[in-house]
Structure formats: structure tokens, C-alpha cells
Amino acid sequence: MKGNDYIIEFKNICKSFGDKCVLNDVSISVKQGEFLTLLGPSGCGKTTLLRMLAGFGSPDSGQILINGTDITDVPPHERPVNTVFQRYALFPHLDVYDNIAFGLKLQKVPVNEIDTKVRKVLKMVSMTDYEDRDVESLSGGQQQRVAIARAIVNQPKVLLLDEPLAALDLKMRKDMQIELKEMHRKLGITFIYVTHDQEEALTLSDTIVVMNEGKIQQIGSPTDIYNEPQNSFVADFIGESNILNGKMVKDRLVEFVGHEFECVDEGFGEDVAVDVVVRPEDIYIMNRLEGSQLSAKVKSCTFKGVHYEMFVDTDKGYELMIQDYNAFEPGSEVGLFIKPADIQVMHKERTCNTFEGEIVDESHVKFLENTFECPEGHGLEAGDKVKIEVTFASVELIDHPEEGMLAGEVHFLLYKGDHYHLTILTDDGDHLWVDTNDVWDKGDLVGINIAPKDIKLVKYND
Amino acid sequence: MTKRSTWALPYAIFLVLFVALPLILIILYAFQDGSGNFTFANFTKFFRDADAIGTFALSLEVAIENTAICILLGYPAAWILANKKLNKSAVTIVLFIMPMWINALMRTLATAELFHMLGVQLGKGTLLVGMVYDYLPFMIYPIYNILDRMDKSYAEAAADLGATPWQVFWKVQVPLSMPGVISGVMMVFMPTVSTFAISEFLTNNKIKLFGTIIQENINSSMWNYGAALSLVMLVIIGITSLLQDNKKEVSGGIV
Amino acid sequence: MKRFFAQCYIWLLLIVLYAPIVFIAVFSFTESKVLGNWTGFSTKLYTNLFTGDMQGTGSLMSAIENTLVIALVAAAVSTVLGTIAAIGLHNMRGRGKQAISFLNNIPMLNPDIITGVSLFLLFVFLHVSQGYMTVILAHITFCTPYVVLSVLPKLTQMNPNIYEAALDLGATPFQALRKVLLPLLKPGMISGFILAFTMSLDDFAVTFFTRGTIGLDTLSTYIYTDARKGGLTPELRPMITIMFLGILLLLIVINLRKIRNSNKAE
Numbered sequence: 005m006k007g008n009d010y011i012i013e014f015k016n017i018c019k020s021f022g023d024k025c026v027l028n029d030v031s032i033s034v035k036q037g038e039f040l041t042l043l044g045p046s047g048c049g050k051t052t053l054l055r056m057l058a059g060f061g062s063p064d065s066g067q068i069l070i071n072g073t074d075i076t077d078v079p080p081h082e083r084p085v086n087t088v089f090q091r092y093a094l095f096p097h098l099d100v101y102d103n104i105a106f107g108l109k110l111q112k113v114p115v116n117e118i119d120t121k122v123r124k125v126l127k128m129v130s131m132t133d134y135e136d137r138d139v140e141s142l143s144g145g146q147q148q149r150v151a152i153a154r155a156i157v158n159q160p161k162v163l164l165l166d167e168p169l170a171a172l173d174l175k176m177r178k179d180m181q182i183e184l185k186e187m188h189r190k191l192g193i194t195f196i197y198v199t200h201d202q203e204e205a206l207t208l209s210d211t212i213v214v215m216n217e218g219k220i221q222q223i224g225s226p227t228d229i230y231n232e233p234q235n236s237f238v239a240d241f242i243g244e245s246n247i248l249n250g251k252m253v254k255d256r257l258v259e260f261v262g263h264e265f266e267c268v269d270e271g272f273g274e275d276v277a278v279d280v281v282v283r284p285e286d287i288y289i290m291n292r293l294e295g296s297q298l299s300a301k302v303k304s305c306t307f308k309g310v311h312y313e314m315f316v317d318t319d320k321g322y323e324l325m326i327q328d329y330n331a332f333e334p335g336s337e338v339g340l341f342i343k344p345a346d347i348q349v350m351h352k353e354r355t356c357n358t359f360e361g362e363i364v365d366e367s368h369v370k371f372l373e374n375t376f377e378c379p380e381g382h383g384l385e386a387g388d389k390v391k392i393e394v395t396f397a398s399v400e401l402i403d404h405p406e407e408g409m410l411a412g413e414v415h416f417l418l419y420k421g422d423h424y425h426l427t428i429l430t431d432d433g434d435h436l437w438v439d440t441n442d443v444w445d446k447g448d449l450v451g452i453n454i455a456p457k458d459i460k461l462v463k464y465n466d
Numbered sequence: 467m468t469k470r471s472t473w474a475l476p477y478a479i480f481l482v483l484f485v486a487l488p489l490i491l492i493i494l495y496a497f498q499d500g501s502g503n504f505t506f507a508n509f510t511k512f513f514r515d516a517d518a519i520g521t522f523a524l525s526l527e528v529a530i531e532n533t534a535i536c537i538l539l540g541y542p543a544a545w546i547l548a549n550k551k552l553n554k555s556a557v558t559i560v561l562f563i564m565p566m567w568i569n570a571l572m573r574t575l576a577t578a579e580l581f582h583m584l585g586v587q588l589g590k591g592t593l594l595v596g597m598v599y600d601y602l603p604f605m606i607y608p609i610y611n612i613l614d615r616m617d618k619s620y621a622e623a624a625a626d627l628g629a630t631p632w633q634v635f636w637k638v639q640v641p642l643s644m645p646g647v648i649s650g651v652m653m654v655f656m657p658t659v660s661t662f663a664i665s666e667f668l669t670n671n672k673i674k675l676f677g678t679i680i681q682e683n684i685n686s687s688m689w690n691y692g693a694a695l696s697l698v699m700l701v702i703i704g705i706t707s708l709l710q711d712n713k714k715e716v717s718g719g720i721v
Numbered sequence: 722m723k724r725f726f727a728q729c730y731i732w733l734l735l736i737v738l739y740a741p742i743v744f745i746a747v748f749s750f751t752e753s754k755v756l757g758n759w760t761g762f763s764t765k766l767y768t769n770l771f772t773g774d775m776q777g778t779g780s781l782m783s784a785i786e787n788t789l790v791i792a793l794v795a796a797a798v799s800t801v802l803g804t805i806a807a808i809g810l811h812n813m814r815g816r817g818k819q820a821i822s823f824l825n826n827i828p829m830l831n832p833d834i835i836t837g838v839s840l841f842l843l844f845v846f847l848h849v850s851q852g853y854m855t856v857i858l859a860h861i862t863f864c865t866p867y868v869v870l871s872v873l874p875k876l877t878q879m880n881p882n883i884y885e886a887a888l889d890l891g892a893t894p895f896q897a898l899r900k901v902l903l904p905l906l907k908p909g910m911i912s913g914f915i916l917a918f919t920m921s922l923d924d925f926a927v928t929f930f931t932r933g934t935i936g937l938d939t940l941s942t943y944i945y946t947d948a949r950k951g952g953l954t955p956e957l958r959p960m961i962t963i964m965f966l967g968i969l970l971l972l973i974v975i976n977l978r979k980i981r982n983s984n985k986a987e
Contacts, residue, residue, distance in 0.1 A: 060622055080625040081633075087626045093619035097641040106637075107627035158627060474809025474821055477802055477865070481824040484862040488839030489827070491846055543734055552727040560972050561735050567968045568742075569923050571944050572961050576741035579953060583744070583757030599738060652830075660832030663925055663945050671949075677834050684838055684930065689845065696838045700831075707830055 010069075011036045011194050012057065012162060017066035019052060019218075023433070026052050027063070028218040034162075034196065034211075039188050041197045043205040044215035045241070050198045051090075053215075054164055057196065058087045070161070086155035087164040091171060092147045094139040100126075100150050101135035107158040125157040128187070145176045152187070162194045169204065181207050202242045206230065214238050235350055236425075239281040240418055246287075246324050248421045250280035250349065258349055261421060262320030263298050265342060269349040279350045284327040286346035289314070289338050296339025300324070302332045316340070322421035357394040357437055361461075362387060369461065373432050374410055377456040384463065391462040396425065396439035398458035401450045408451020412436065414444045428452065492700070495693035508694035518679060522698070525676035528590075529659035532597045533605075536654050537647060539598070540605035544646075547606070548613035559610065565603045571663060573600055578667045588670045596668040597658055604657075605650040612646030613639070648709055655706055660699055742965055749958035756953065767959045781956060784943035791853075791928075791939060792921035795860035799917045802861065803868025804910055808902070810869065811876040825870075828863040836863055837930030844931065851933025859931040860921045867920060868913035875909035 012034040019027040026049045034040050042050035055061050057068060059080030068076050075083055086107070094103050101122055108118045126132050129149035139147060148168060155163055165184075169177045185208055188195050199205055205212050206226040214221040214229060214237075222234045233239035236247050250260035252272040258265055260280045272278060293299055300316040303323070312331045316324050316338065324340070332338055361371030363386050369378045371392050384390065405411035415435075416427040426444060428436040436452065444450065499505045512518050546552045547559050565573060577596045578588070586592055620642060624634045662677030676699065683692035745756075749767070753760040770781075810821055828836055840859045844851050883905070887897035925941035932942065940960075947954050 058622075058626055060625075080622070081628045081630055085626075087623070089619050089623055089626075091619070093617065093623040095620060095623070095638060095642075097638075097644075106624070106629075110628045110633060110637075154623075154627065471809055471812040471814075471817075474806050474813060474817075477806030477809070477869075478817075478821050478824075480802065480862075480865075481821065484840065484843070484858065485824050485827050488836075488843040491842040492835075492839050495842055539734065543731060546727040546731055549727075552724050553731065556976060558731055558735065560976050561739075564968060564972055565738060567919055567923075567972065568965060569925075569941060569944075571925050571941050572957075572964070573741065575944060575948055575953065575957075576745045576961065578948075579756045580741045580744050599741070602734075602738065656830070656832050660834045662834065663929075667948055680834060680838065681929075684841060689842065692838060693842060696835055700835060703830070703832060703835070 009036055010034060011038075011071055012196070013067075013069040013072075014053065014057075015067040015069065017053065017056070017063045017068070019049075019056070019061070019063050026218050030066075030215075030218070030220055032213055032220070032223065034194060037192055037194055039185075039195045039197065039208060039210045041199060041205040041209040041212045042215060043199055043202060043212050043241075044221075045200055047217075048215040049218040050200075050215050051166060054087075054166055054196060054198045057162075058085055058164055059083050084160055085162040085164055086158050086160040087166065088148075088151045088155050088168045090166045090168070092151040092168075094147055094150055094154070096140055098139070099135065100131070100137050100139060100142070103139060103150055104154045104157050106154065111158075121157055122153075125153045128156075128190075129153045129183075144172050145180065148172065148180065152184075156187075156191060156193075160193065162196060163191075165195065165197045167198055167200070169199075169201075177204070184208060206242070214241065216241075232348055233281055233350065235353060236279045236281070236418055237416075239279075239348070239350070244284050244325060244327070246282045246284060246421060247418055248280045248282070248322065250278045252276045252278050252349065256344075258347060261298065261318050261322040261324070265297065265347055266344040267347040267349055268344050269347075272349065272351070277352050277355050279352055281348040281350065282324075282342055282346060284313070284325040285311070286342060287324060287326045288341040288343075289316075289326050289328050289330075289332060290341070291332070291336070291338060293337075293339040296341050298340050300338055300340055302334050302336050302338055304334055305331050307331070323419075324421065354437065356396060357392075357399070359392040359394075359434075361390050361392045363390060363461075367456075369459065372410060372430065372434050372436075376409065376454060376459060378459040378461060379456055382461050384461070389464055391464065393460040393462060394454055394458055396437050398455065399428075399436060399438040400453040400455070401426075401428070401438060401440060401442065401444070402453060403450070405449045405451045408453050410436075410452040412450055412452055414446055414448045414450060417444065417446060489700075492693045492696050495690050496697040497694075498690055500690060508691050509698075511691060512694060512698065518695075521674050521679055522676050524673070525659055526702070528593060528597070528665075528675065529655050531594060532601060532658045533651055533655045535594070535598050536602050536605035537650070540602055540650065541609055541647070544606045544609035544613055547610045548616075562603055562606050562610075565600075566607065570600060571667075574664045574667045578670075581668075588668065589672060590669070593665055593668045593673060597661075597664065600664065601654040601658060604653040608649035608653065609643060609646040612643050612649075616642055651709065652706065656703060659702060742961070745958050746962040746965065749962045752955075754955055756958075766956055770956045770959050780938060781943060781954065781960075784938040784940050785960075787853075787937065788922060788939040788941075791857055791860060792918050794857055795864050795921045796914050796917040798857075798861050799864035799868045800910055800914045803865045803913060803917075804872050804906060806865070807869045807872035807876060807906075807909075811873060825866045829866050829870075833863075833924065833926035834930075837927040840927065841930040851931055852935045852937055855931045855933065856928055856937065856939075859927050860924065863924070863927060864917035864920050867916045868910070871913035871916060872906055872909040875906050879905055 010033045012032075014030055014032045017027050017030040018025070030049070030053060032040075042053060044050050052061065056063055059078065062076060067074055070084060095106065098106065104122045104125060105118050108121060113121070122135070123132070126135065129152055131146065131149050131153065134142070134146070134150075139150060142150065151168070169180050172180060181204060197208060206229075209226055211223065212226055212229050213223050216237050222229060222238045224232075229238065229242055233242060233245075239245045239247055248260045250258050252269070252274070253259050253264060254274050255270040255272075256267055258267045258269070258278065258280060290296060298318055300318045303315045303317055305312055305314045308327075311327045311329055314326045314328065314332060316326060318324060318340070326340075359371040361369050363382070363384045364370050364375055365386050367377055367380045368375050369390065369392065370376070402408055410430050412428040412430040414426055415429040418425045423439050423441050424444065426438045426440060428438055428450065430436060430452070496508055497504055497506070499507060543562070547562065574596060577599050578592075581588060581592050581596070616639065620638050621634050624638045625631075629637060660677050661675060662681045665673060665675040666678060676695070680692055680695045680699070683695065748756055748759070750762055750764065751759050752763045752765050806821075810818060813821070837859070840855075840862065844855050849855060884897055884902060887901040888894065892900065923941075925945065928939050929942055929945070932938075938946070944957065947957070
């Protein structure tokens, strides 16, 4: 095990609460001195993972190593890590000094040494002269500093930070980000940081781990993650982006928004459906059409401080978001141009819904814990196992959950230029993907219908 | 905006009439003799009366002992009840709360009868045991409440900083649960120091407590002396209330 | 293992705590005049209690009736008075609010005997003859603070714009109160009422000092006099058993509802 320079290794961590899987085969290796951020929306498993490292909660399977030693079963107080907790968890019955000295006193460090250390760390977080203050009388930012001081005074090998800036206002958050980065440089220890704020992650980290629904979506440096998202979730979660359905015509040539574009990607094969990501600042917008790849009409233009944000309708009816330093009047005809290197082509995770099912009779099939009518003449026996395919566009969503064959909730949505791509979580906990032109919001309760003609049965070979 | 602040007026008048005025009357009567003249005689009488002083001291002693026993027995119980790992069922919690809802005299009577049947000699021993029976739930409930609501992250932060489970308990959870203990002390000490019926039942009138003396004096129309004794008790209560923090936990929410 | 010892401790404590009541309940099913003397199973004490076929029944039955009437009236008046006061208090600032809050806390902090003696002196001072009326007034005095403290948190938790939203949508102040404010305060009022009701049922000392000499008895004062006479009226045994079971049932219902509600919230 020894011989690599990883200070922390998560190996194939799985964890479920009840029948909800919160971590699904997560493996991460962290280098000594690295600033690593676990980034994802709430409920993605990032905090659970961090808490496991601190010793609160153990994985159902998998291992956690620190310096090559398995610490999966070591209790929290014996682990060489310290945590800055969400909402800080400063002890209200102790003053600032005693909060910071708490860990040192437990280690029976001599009193004068405690004193020197506490004062040094207070200076480091610019809280000198606050020793005797009651922690509840401090502002959020000050409590934050004390929480950091309390953790780093113990000289941990790894500092864990669980959304430490979430409770601060924007201005303070920005200042603290800079200070944290500076502190990381000075201390030279490993930081593991949990946040749902993508901007914070991009600013602070050496490495970002993007997580969603208990799975790692992508691991990489901030620039990698931003410029080369590996799937539409990452592209949507990090920064603003236009995510579009596309087709890889051949190597270095991709088709989307009804046009063919040169790109730099190879090896996808020919005529393969893909997702295409173009960042809004990577679309060049101009008043003339010569030299442009396609024409468009400006729909709206909003000043955003540094730049203008515009929505345009392309000649083939797709909506794109563009950011530019120049404003273009709504209604004006413009030309657009995208450089090959700015087009990010990604494999599609799926091209239609597929379910496991079982034939009930000549015209009925059972899947998603429900019986659906299906086209007759499939020639299969009742009880035969089949694969069911349903295209994204043929799933119908209705307002009233109780009127659908299935009920569910809009879980995630993605605008794809001319339609929405929704992820629906059914009441039974299954996922369904739907393309629709109707506008839904995250969290909407919906009914789901699938017409018999849209259910395609695929026989298993064996 | 609206004049809804005036809505408190009827209650304010009610409070002045039925809370403030009666307390002022206690003070007034305490410093008067039977014919309404100002005097300290009621107090000098009390301080010179060895019996009365003895009873007063005994009342304090019993109340302190009862409170201490209730903490010793009640804290571990509250701790176990609030700990999800040690106690999963809500039934035990309800069972501990329930006696608080039952008429105290009935419970005391039942206890006294049980002693009687078991042939235990009624006296100070039975008085203490009976009072613990009566007041233990009032100690457990506020401590349980505060432990149950305590933010888990304090214990986690302590463990994270290197505290063993035992250290987490003594250095973090016990100090943080002190407001609950203080509420419990108020709910146990105050009624025990002032009770009269309960002590009469539990000792078959063998041992008099301070409350009994007040009651006897009031009932035999010695209002001024009774008021003076009440004032002495009020002072004790006042001192005890100082224990309680300004940001006190209201522990009334049983429903 | 730790869990086993913990559970042992808890149940041991509960067994000891409930022993007297269980003992009373067991002996409510025998006719013996003396407790602890089992003379065979019988429900005679229960039938006696309900048909009133016993010595001195009249006074026990009327004591029960008095207890319930006083508790109901006191709880109802306290709920109305306390809710109105809470709304007023919530809209007050500064000294007045502090003063009322301070006075409101006194009956809760004061031992019963002090409340009883002080009210006794008040009625003597005002030359009010003591009886039903004074007992009810006294009960309202120590019950209302609990209602105020049950209703106030509901007001502070409430979005302050809710009342204004109702006015904005065209409700008169009275309509806004009736259709918006009161429904939102209802849970607090109900728990205040229940608290007041049980406080009143439980009271002994305050009633003892304010009932005068007209021979008015509530259950508590009846038991007190009865016990001092020496020997418990046997019919009190089924009485205690029934009250115990009634409260057990009430608490089970309340807690089941609470658990079901919190399940729904998840």
C-alpha cells in the first residue's frame, strides 16, 4: 500500500440510508498538500463522504486510507483530521480562547505551550484580542475564523471544511475565500472542502470532484472541469452553458442547431448522437453575416455588469445564450461564429429510456412496477422478460399526478436550445427522461403517461 | 400600525389586581399587627421561635436532599431517553411524562398507602422517598428536553478535536445541558420547599414542614404571622430563581 | 450491551415509579376496606362509585363535579383572556411589554402556597366572601400565564406579513383576525387550554386557601380531608384508577397524532 504519495484514499465507498443509495462506488485519491473540493447539489453525498473521513458514519462497503493506513474503523477522536463544521458548532459554554484550546487541553499540552499556540493561531485568523469574548456575541465571519482556528491549532494532517462559508453574505464570502486560499498556502496541509457553490470551487481548488446522486461525475482541475465537462450535468452545473443535442458526422465535424461545425474531437464514430456544450462567452456575435457560420435574431439583451447577456433565436429556431462586451439591440439580425476549440463534444449517457420488464399477456407489459398496454403481435409468451424502450419525446407529462399511469416529480431540468430535457423521479424511485416543449419547474409533481404505440419491446437474445 | 397593542390591557389590569396586589398585601400584612399598626414583631417572633426555625431548616434540608437525589437519578434517565442508540421507543418517554399529569395528592396518597401496607414506619425516610417519587418526572423532563434538542454537531466537534466519548460527555454535553438541570431544580426545589399536604400524608403528620406552619397560621386566622412566614418563603424562592438564566428555557410545553 | 443496561435502568425506575398506582389499581378490584387486604375479586367499588351507593357518596360525587366544572370554566376563560393578551403583548414594545411579561411569569414561578395565601389575603382585604367564584378567579390567575406562553410562540413564528396580506386582500381587521390569525393560533390555544385544564385539575393549595368556609370541595381537597380523617375511602381507589387510565389514553392519542404528523412532514 505504501509507496504512493496519496495522503487520503477513498476506495469504492458505498453507503445507503434505508433504500436510498447516497454514495455509489466512490473512489478518490488526494495528494499531500492538495486543496480538493467536493462539489455538487444538496443531497449528492458530498457531506456524507466528508463526515465519513472525519469518523461520523461508516461506509457500507469500501475503505478509507490515511497515509496508506486503513482508518475505516478508527473512532473520530483518534483520527489525524480536524473539521470546520457547517454553522461552526462552536461550544457556547466556552469563550473564544477555551474553544480554541479545547483540543490542546485534551492532549494535555502544557499550559504555556497552549497559550503560545492559541495566540499564534488567533493572530493567523486576525482575531487577536478576542480571547475572552463569548462566542455567541461574535458575527458570522468572526465565528467562522474561530472555528478555523480551533481546527488548525491542533496541526491536523488534513483540514476538512463542510460548507464553511455558506452562512456568510456575498462580500464576506469573497474575502474569506481569499483568506482560506492564503491559509492553505501557509499551512501546507491538505484541505478537503465541501461546497455547492461552483464559483467557490473554481476559485479555491487545486482539484474539483463533481458529484451528483452519490456518483462522481468528473474529477479534474478547475480549468478542465470548466472547459471540458464530461457530461451535460457537469456542463450545466459549472458556469453558464448552452447544452444542445448534436450529431458527430465524422471526426472533427459535428452537427448541431441545424448546422455543421468544425471541431477538434475525434474517435466518436460516424453519425453518433452526442451532447454539445458551448459556453456563452465563446460565441462570437457580430452585426454582419459575412464570416459568420449562422445568422440569428436577438431576442433580449440584459446588462450584467461586466458583460451583456443576450438570448438569440438562430435561423433554424434554436435559442442560444451569448455573453459579450457589446450590446446588440433586440430585434437586430446578427451573425454568429464559434471556434472549433470552443465546441465541447460529449458522449450521451443515453439516447432513450430503457426499462426491464415482463410480458403480462398479448397486449400488456409490466415495467416500472406498473402494467402498460403495448402493441399486439409481439409474439412473446406471458412471463417472458423483455427490454422496453421509450423515446424521450414520447413520454407525456400531465399536471395532475393522480391522473397519470405513474406519478413523479421533476428532479432535474436542462434546456437544450429548442426543448427541455427533464429527469423525472417516479414515486417508486425510478428515473425517467423526457423531452418536452412545455415549461416545468424543478420539484413540480406530474403525472406520466406512455401511449401503447410508443412502447417498443426488445426481446432478449437468450 | 394597528392598535392591537391595547388588547393586552384587560389582562394587564387582571395581573395587577390578582398578581401584583396580592403580593403587596403579603408584604403589608407581614409588617402589621392584628390591628393594622406597623411592626417587626411577626419577624422577631419567627426568629425567636426555635421550633419554627427548626422546621424552616428541615424544609430546606429536605428540599435540597430531594433535589439532589432527583438529579442523581434523573440525569442518567434523561440521558438514556434522549439517546437514540440507547432508547428507540417513545413509549418510555411518555411513561416518564405521564405522572406529571396525574393529581399530585393522589400519587402521594397511593405512595403513602403503599408504605403503610409494606409496614414501613412513616418518617423522614418515607418523606424523602415519597417526594422523589412525586418529583422525579419534573427533573427528568426538562433535562431530557434539552438533551434531545441539543445540536449533535457539538458532540461531533468535540470528538473531532480529540475528545473521547467520556470527555465529550463531561466537557461538552453536561455543561450544555445545565439550563435543563436548572429548570429541573426550579421545578423540584420550589414545590418541595413549600409543600404542606404532601409532607403531612407521607409522615402521617409526624414531621411538619414550613408549608404546614404557614397553612396552620392562616387557617387559624393568624394572618399577619402567616404573611410574614410567606414572605420568608418568597425570599428563598427569589434567591433560587436567581439561579435561572435570563434566557430561560420555558419547560411548560408538555402538550 | 450498553443498551441492555440502559434499558434495565429505565424500566427499573419506571416500575418503582408506578408501583403505588399499580398497587391502588389492583386493590380497586376488591371490596376490602383496608388496603392490602385482598378479599377476592369484585367490581363493587366501581359500581358503588357510579351508582353512588356508598357512605358519603354525595360529597365525593359533588367534589368530582366541582373539580370538572371549575377546570372547564377556568381553562375556557384563561384561553380567551390569554389569547387576547398574547396578541396584544406580541404587538407591544418596551417597558409595558416587559412589565406584563414579568407579572405573567410570577404565578408560574410562585409556589402554589404563596399564590394561595396571597389571593386569600386579597379576598379578605376586599371583603369578598369566598366560594365557587373566588376559586375560579384564583384558577384563572395561575392558568392564564400558561395559555399566554403557549400562544406567544405561534405569533412569533408567524410570518408578520400574513395579517397584512389579509388586509391587503380586502379583509377588515376583524375578518383578518377571524379567518387568518385565529386559525393559525389554534394549535397554541388548544395546547394552552389542555395545559390550563390539567393545571386546574391538579391544583390543591390554591383551592384550599380560596374556597372559604362554605364546604366547597374539589377532588384534591376531598382527598386531603379524607386522608386526614385517617383511612382512604375505598371508592377513591377506582377513582384514581379511572383517572390514571384516562390520562394514559389522552397521552397516547396526543403522542400518536404527533408521531403521525411528524411522519407526514417527512
